[in-house]
Amino acid sequence: MYKGKWARYLRSDWAYNDCACVNICNSSNISFESCGFNQLGNNAVLIRNDSGNIRIDNCDFQNCFSNGVLILGDKGSTYCTSSWENDNHISYMESPDKTGARNSMYPKNIIINNCLFEWLGLTDLQSAGVCISLAHKVTVSNSTFRHLPRAGINVAENAFGGHRIVNNDLWDCVRETGDHGLFNSWGRDRFWSLKKFNTTGKYGKTKKPYAFADMLDRNQIVSNRVIGNGSFGIDLDDGSSGYDIKNNLCIGVSIKLREGFQRTVENNVIINAPLDYHCAYYKNDDMIRSNIVCNNIAIKKIMINKGSNTLFQNNYHISEKRADTSRFKSVTSLTKENLLSGEYTLPDVKPLSKTYGKNGVEPPIIDLNLKAHNAKKIVSLFYTISTVDDSI
DSSP states (O other): OOOSOEEEOTTOSOEEEOOEEEEEESOEEEEEESOEEESOSSEEEEEESSOEEEEEESOEEESOSSOSEEEEOOGGGBSOOOEEETTEEEOOOOSTTOOSBSSSOSOEEEEEESOEEESOOSSOSSOOSEEEESOEEEEEESOEEESOSSOSEEEEEOSSBOOEEESOEEESOOOSOOSSEEEEEEEOOTTTTSSSOOSSOOOHHHHGGGTTTTOSBOEEEESOEEEOSSSEEEEEOTTOOSEEEESOEEESSEEEEESOSOOEEESOEEESSOEEEESOOTTOOOEEESOEEESSOSEEEEOOOTTOOOEEESEEEESSSOOOTTTEEEEOSOOHHHHHHTOOOBTTBOOOOSOOSSTTOOOOOOOTTOOSSSOSEEEOSSOEEEOOOTTO
16 A cells, blocks of 8 residues: 555645556556456556556456555756745746657557446556556547546646547546546646746736747547536646547536637537536637537636637537627527437537446446536436535
8 A cells, every 4th residue: 555655746735645556667568458457455457657558358446445456757868957846836848849759758559448447546546547658659448437536537738748648538527626527637737837927817928938948739629528527527727738629428518728828629519518618718729619518608718818818619509598799609499408418410419429437337327417617416327425615
């Protein structure tokens, strides 16, 4: 139990312990198939530094104290080693003229496929089913994430991108906390606290030239089912840039964009939650198109900065209330049940996948009567939670 050292991720207020059942460091061409990781006192699998071509197939991660799979590069692999100190993000903007990775001391080409992650983070609540920091091209596909204290999948800083989150089933996560998503990313790359630390989307003109300095490739979140009872489902927080979010089904939770640049949100369905659009930068170049939102409120806007240029195109709002016609077109003929079954035809909007998660794992029970917002008490499948009353 926690025999390693505790340290913070790069630019993070989270911490990790570097002990694991399986510790892969500076190693390549390793595969796991049909393995069970159960009742472990720390991380199940830790993939560190210059490790590559690692594949984890059809494995179960259950009843462990911390992360299921922790993928962690060396801080020296980035040109900017800014950090989180007390309550402030400190960016030193080292080597602003240099981009990408400083060296090869980070994991790359990792595939996690057809796996089950459940009842993890039993004592380490700052954990996830899969947690990624300082890595390139991690694919998480066809896997189920459930009964977790925080995010099912967590991506820390955007160094070095190229991640693919595809066809996963995430539900009954975020059990111990609230202000984040079942998929969660931070961003926090070297641009994020330039000028001065803030979380309001200011100084976009100054920050934009450095937004992709640490990214080698864009990230993709495609064809996932995300179910919750409030907060966010797919949460791009703290300057997360360069994401393509397409063909996802979110029930009771939203898709959120906060700060960041050049995100595409396309052909997603959100039921019983609004699209969250927060702290948009000047000339952020986001695109939100061909989505369906089935909720009384189509979009929740917070601190949209002057000069933000998000493109809203061909989005649809299904509700008794009239849509914000500048961003969403009103539709009254569809129901939430129609959306789940894929029985709808709208211009440039395609039906979603009907299969999610690990093969053979039972799907969640979907209760469309649960409301994402303004609920005093919500009963889920295995637990009861009370929402925070901010008026107290």
